[in-house]
Every structure is written in structure tokens, then in C-alpha cells.
Amino acid sequence: MLTEGRIDLLERIPLLKRMLKARAFQPAMMLLTLFVFTLAILTGIAGTPAGSRNFGIIFVWIVWWALLIVVLVPFFGRLWCTICPIPAPGEWLQRRAIIERLPGKLRTRGLRWPRRLKNMWLQNFGFLGVAVFSTIILTRPNVSAWLLLSFLLVGVALSAFYKNRVFCRYVCPVGGFIGLYSLLSPIELRVADPNVCADHKTKDCVTGNEHGYGCPWMVFPGDLTRNVYCGMCFECLKTCPKNNIVLNLRPFGSDLMVAKERRLDEAYKAFIMLGCALLYSVVLLGPWGWLKNWASMDTLPHWALYASSFVIFNLVLLPGLFALVVWLIRRITGNQRPFHQMFVDFAYTLIPLGLAAWIAFSFGFVLINGSYALVVLSDPFGWGWNLFGTSGVSWTPLGTSLIPFLQVGVLTAGLLFALNTAYKVARQHNAHHRPAFLAMLPVAGFAVLVTLGFLRLYLG
Amino acid sequence: MRINTSRTELVALVSVGLIVLGLPAAALGYQYWLRPATAPTHVIDIDLRVPQDGGFAPEAITVTMGEPVTLRFASLDVTHGIAIGPGLGVDLGHVDPGQVKEITLTFDHPGTYTYYCNAWCSPDHWRMRGTLQVIDPDNPGFVPPAQSDPMIQALIVEGVDIDAKHEEGHGHDDDPALEITRPLSAQHGADLLDSVTLPDEVIDPLWRRSHAPTQALELLGTANPQMTQADLIDVVAYLWTADTAPETILNAQVLYNKNCAACHGQYGGGDGPAADTTAENPVIFADPAFMFEMRSDVLYAKIRRGGMGTDMPNFGTLFTQEETWALVEYLWTLPVQLANQGEE
Secondary structure (H helix, E strand, C coil): CCCCCCEEHHHHCHHHHHHHHCCCHHHHHHHHHHHHHHHHHHHHHHCCCCHHHCHHHHHHHHHHHHHHHHHHHHHHCCHHHHHCCCCHHHHHHHHCCCCCCCCCCCCCCCECCCHHHCCCHHHHHHHHHHHCCHHHHHHCHHHHHHHHHHHHHHHHHHHHHECCCHHHHHHCHHHHHHHHHCCCCCEEEEECCHHHHHHCCCCHHHHEECCEECCCCCCCHHHCCCCCCCCCCCHHHHHCCCCCEEEEECCCCHHHHCHHHCCHHHHHHHHHHHHHHHHHHHHHHCCCHHHHHHHCCCCHHHHHHHHHHHHHHHHHHHHHHHHHHHHHHHHHHCCCCCHHHHHHHHHCCHHHHHHHHHHHHHHHHHHHHCCHHHHHHHCCCCCCCCCCCCCCCCCCCCCCCCHHHHHHHHHHHHHHHHHHHHHHHHHHHCCCHHHHHHHHHHHHHHHHHHHHHHHHHHHC | CCCCHHHHHHHHHHHHHHHHHHHHHHHHHHHHHHHHHHCCCEEEEEEECCHHHCCEECCEEEEECCCCEEEEEEECCCCEEEEEECCCCEEEEEECCCCEEEEEECCCCCEEEEEEECCCCCCCHHHCEEEEEEEECCECCCCCCCCCCHHHHHHHHHCCCCCCCHHHCCCCCCCCCCCCCCCEEHHHHHHHHHHCCCCHHHHCHHHHHCCCHHHHHHHHHHHCCCCCHHHHHHHHHHHHHHCCCHHHHHHHHHHHHHHCHHHHCCCCCCCCCCCCCCCCCCCCCCCHHHHCCCCHHHHHHHHHHCCCCCCCCCCCCCCCHHHHHHHHHHHHHCCEECHHHCCC
């Protein structure tokens, strides 16, 4: 039972527990986000093609993105998944209800999700697939809208064939990185005492009962040691008859040290996220206009070259460089552990660095373009409406002088966090300080180089 | 307290219905049915893209005489500038990407106007034009015929090659090129007026419009053998700029900066940002030797109908004749230090 340094928020804040146990809470939040999501799709398809005046572009890729990457993921882990509207229609159709817990089975074909897809690889490739089109998606409202709609439709289609939230768990490109970075968050849903779960015969959190459904994320809370696959839907809180579910406040990054569950697909997610942050910074914030044109598909051959380079960098080059780092560690320390295991273990040091890079990257455009949110709030379609009197607000970059300081601060924090993680991982491989410290050095060099690359891009 | 869950479920279901069906119906219904039905004017949305991506959409619109019409211009890519002419005095200024600017107009007679971009937006900027046709509801088939310009007709009758490339010179081909060794000073020319004999032709503004300064210089040289050519050049510089009202010059300067400077340069140096991409070899108005070979009426004609075979577009569908003459007068100020500016 891991309670050291943990504070159970449900015990401390009874109102929070009551709220999360209420069946109406999650659907109510989903209805709010579904409203915004529907508006984003609608404005994308029917509104102005000018991205900066379109609610769909501004609220999804600036407001939501900033909220997600700067606030929700670092501080609340998968909280976005609690209120995400994308799986909602499919889930409601499965349950034949929005709020109530109806008796009987879920309405679905009940097919088995293929065993070889029970990992993060689909999410990795899905994210890369979206990423190579990102310059177009971020600027063209109709493309963005069709992408969002396709997520929703795929979610509904999968829920018709497979039980529970297969889309969220194995397919959603966003859910993949939220899960990975939720390893860092200071919030965790766990059981108070795993022995209680082990002794509990009916496992209501898995099978469901009259108070709620079995875990839609196909997780047994009694075995939870990391945040990655817990979607924080709080069904287990509703169904647990033993009152054994806790929502802990904990130190940042606690899950990074859970060695037994590290996997290659998650390691690759870390590479892809770091690589994409680096490439986005080069393309979108760098001074190379021709590269932006290539990414925007000025010609098909240019884009094909850009996309293939993008994918090769993320899947081959960056992991390949990191493999060299691991090879160096083995040369320096003489560690005889399997190469594969060391590669995966040390790749987790890139998770804090990657999240810091995404936050720093996001500061670069979120603060600059945030003022557009006021405009599209009053005129979401760009049709000349003025619902709240703010449609005439002129573009006002915020905190331009602060942005470099924020970026340096976040990247430095991410680097220090990564170095600390690298050392702790090395200590898991070596009981003694000196070999662990030596093993950390090549990873530290890699992380420092990457950080310097980001700083060069952001500070010029 | 027991919550009536089936009622809650119903509320949730209605909410989903309102969001998924009601929201699109309300938004689209308002925009495409209720708003046009209740709007006091006929609204026309015009999207702006650089010409290579389509330019204006739509590029031609028809409005009815006497009916208020609101034109809403939305830039979808880069900063454009929107004006409508000729003779309407409509200039909406810059329209930044994503920005929408609108104007409501009521036309009181049939006619053809041009809405155009007056901020250099791309190498094909000058192609960014659209046609606004005003029709009479009682006679919708009637389109006022285009009026020929008597000034241009006269040049054609005279046999002047309006389209001659500027490198080829304009008249006096047998004469050696005029050498101008110091900046032209209208102030100096004005100071010399009392000591100069001015031939009648040179005093006549209409004569000056149809003759090049070099021709005036010849007449002045004959009448004033005691004067140096450099002094007489300044006298000519004064005569070619003296009749221009400062207000006219200021208005023309605005027109020039918005419509001409991209190629010809802000100070007439032929070095505008589009000089290398849009025009191969823009005329250098600041070059006194070139301008002394030019006639005002030829400049006027080139502006209004464009230079065929050159990269010069026509502006006759954008500017009034008065605006064009004002532009010509402004061009004469570019190589000359004006009298009212003094010797700087």
C-alpha cells in the first residue's frame, strides 16, 4: 500500500467526493464540452475559412490546447478524459442512457479487441498521422472540423462493435499522450488498500453494479500503480462497495519510477512527443518559411518529403540517437541488463522533458494569439455577429516580453526533472551511487543537447 | 433527498438534442434565413485571397440602384487593402487576415465600379479586382456604355505611341540626352522668374500638358540666351509644379503610395518592394532626365489605360479623370524639390 506523501482529496474534501459520486456529474461536464465541440465542428464547416476568426480553430487549437497542455495534463493528469465529449455519444448509445445506470448489458456487438493492438502503437501512429498534416489542420477550419468529427464517428463506430471505451484506451491519438504525461501529474486515482480488492469476491469495479458501470477503461483499480490507463471516469468510485477508492495528491512524477510496467510502445510515445515538439518548433516558430510551405502542402512532392522526414525523424532518428546513448551507458558501466530493457527504462526520462517542451512551445503561440478568443466568442462563425460585444477586439499579443522567460523556466525545470529521473532509473539498475551517476551522464548529455536545441529555436 | 433520475435523464436527453440538432439549426437558420429576412440592407460577403489563390470571391457582383447594399470584405490569407472606384471615395484601408470590414452603399444611378486591393499583397497584386455592376430595377438590361476618354483619343489621333517603352524615350530622338547636373529646384526657378522671358506657350497650362519639359526648355533657351541651361531647367521645374494645390498633391500622394509605390517606389525611384517581382523595369519618376522627356498627357494616358506590352496595369476603371490628373501632377513633384519645401 503506497500512501507515503499522499493526501486523499476525497477524504479531505467531502463535497468533491459527493460530486464525483453523483451520476450526473460527468455527463453534465460532457454536455458542456459537447456544446463547445459541436460548435467547433459547425463553425469549422460553415464558418469563415479564416482560421484566426473561426471559433473552431481558436477554441480547439489555442484555448483547449493551452488548457490541456499547460494546466490539465501537468496538474490533473487525465482529467480532460473525464469530460471529453468525443467518446460520449458512443458510450451513451452503449448504455442506452446518459446519466442513469440501466440494468442489463451494454448494447454493443461485444467483439474482442485484437490482442496485438492492446497497446499504444495505434495511438502512436495515429498521432504521427495527424501530426504530418498539423500545419493544415491548425489553419484550415474545415479540415480541423472534419478531423474532429471523424474522431467522434470513429468513437461511435468502435463502441458499436467493442465494449467500453476501446477508442479512448487504444485509438485516440490525444488520449495516448495525455496518458503518458499523466505519469507526471500530482493526482492519482488508486485504491486505499489493495488487499481489500484482492479479497473482494464480486469485483464490482470491473463488473459494475446498480450504482455504476464496470470500468469503461478496462482497468482493475486494485492493480493500478500508474495513471496511464485510468481515464478518471470515477465509475469505480460509484461502484466500490468497500469505499476503497482514493484520489490522491502526490509528488509530481511518482509513476515514472514504476519499473515493472514500462513498455516499448510508451517509450516510443515519449520519443514521438519530444520529436514532434522539436519539429513543430522548427516548422511553426522557426524562420524557415520554405519549410512551413512544405508542411502546408504547397506541392505534393514537398509535403511528401516533409512528411516522410517527419516520420523518419520520430520513429528512427531520435530513437536511434537514444539507442546510441544507451549503448554508451552500457560501455561506461558495463551493465549487462538487456539492451531493450535499458532503452525503454531510460526513455522514460524524456517524459518530463517532452512535456516541458510542449508547454514551452505552446507559450510561444498561445499567448501571442490568445486575444483572438475574445473575437470568436462574439463572432464564432466570422459572420459579423457580435454576441458579447467583443468581436471588434484587435489582436493583442500577451506577455511577449515574458514568453522567453517562461520558456527558459519551463525547459530548465523539465531538464532538471529529466536528469533526476535519469539518475533514479540508473539507481534502479545500479544499487550504488557512482555507477548510477555514470550511467546518468550520457542521458544527461542527450537531454541537455535537446534542451539547448529548443532554447536556440525559442530565443534565437 | 431523492432525485428523480428519469426526469434528470430526460433533461440530459433534451440537452443532447438541443446541442446536436438545435445548435446547428439555430445558427444556420439565423444566418441564412432570419438575418437576411430582417436585415435592413442586402448583405454581400466578399472573401479576399491573393490573386493566385482566387482573388475576390465573388469577383463580380450586381446590385440594384436605390437599394442599400452592405459589402463585407473578409481577408482569408494576407493583409489586403480595399477601395472601390471610380469616384466613390471608398477606401476601407487594410483588411488583416481574418478581419472583416464592411461598408453600406446606396447607388443612385446605374454604372460599373471596381472594388480592388490597394495594398500590395502578392506578385500578382494588381490583378486583384472585382466588378460591381449597378442596375436599374426598371431597366435591368441597361448597362451604361463606357465613355471614351477625349484626352487619350487626341493622343491616338496625334499619332503618339502611348505604349512606347520608357527606355525608348519620347520624342526628340535626334537631340543629345539632356544633362542635369544638380537636383531640380522649383524654389530656385521661382526666384529667377522676374529675370526670365516666358514665351506664351510655356505659360499656357494646356500647352504644358501636351508638351515635354525639354520642349519648353528649347523655347526658354531661345528667348533667354543669357541664362544658363541649369537655371532654365529650374524655371521649367517650377512651371511644371507651380499650379498644383498642396491639398491635391496630398490626396494624390495617398493614391500614389497605395497604388503605385509598390513598383515605382515611395519616392519614385523605381525601387518598390514589387519592382523585382511584379514589374520588370518600373519607370523612375525621380529621374529628372526621364521626366523632362515625358508629356503629362502621355503619363495620364499610361495611368488610365495601362502600358500595353509593359507590366503597367490600367487604372482608368479605378480612378476618376480628376484623380488621374492629380496623380500626374504628383509625379512631377518626385524629381523636383518643391518651391514651398525650400532648398533642403
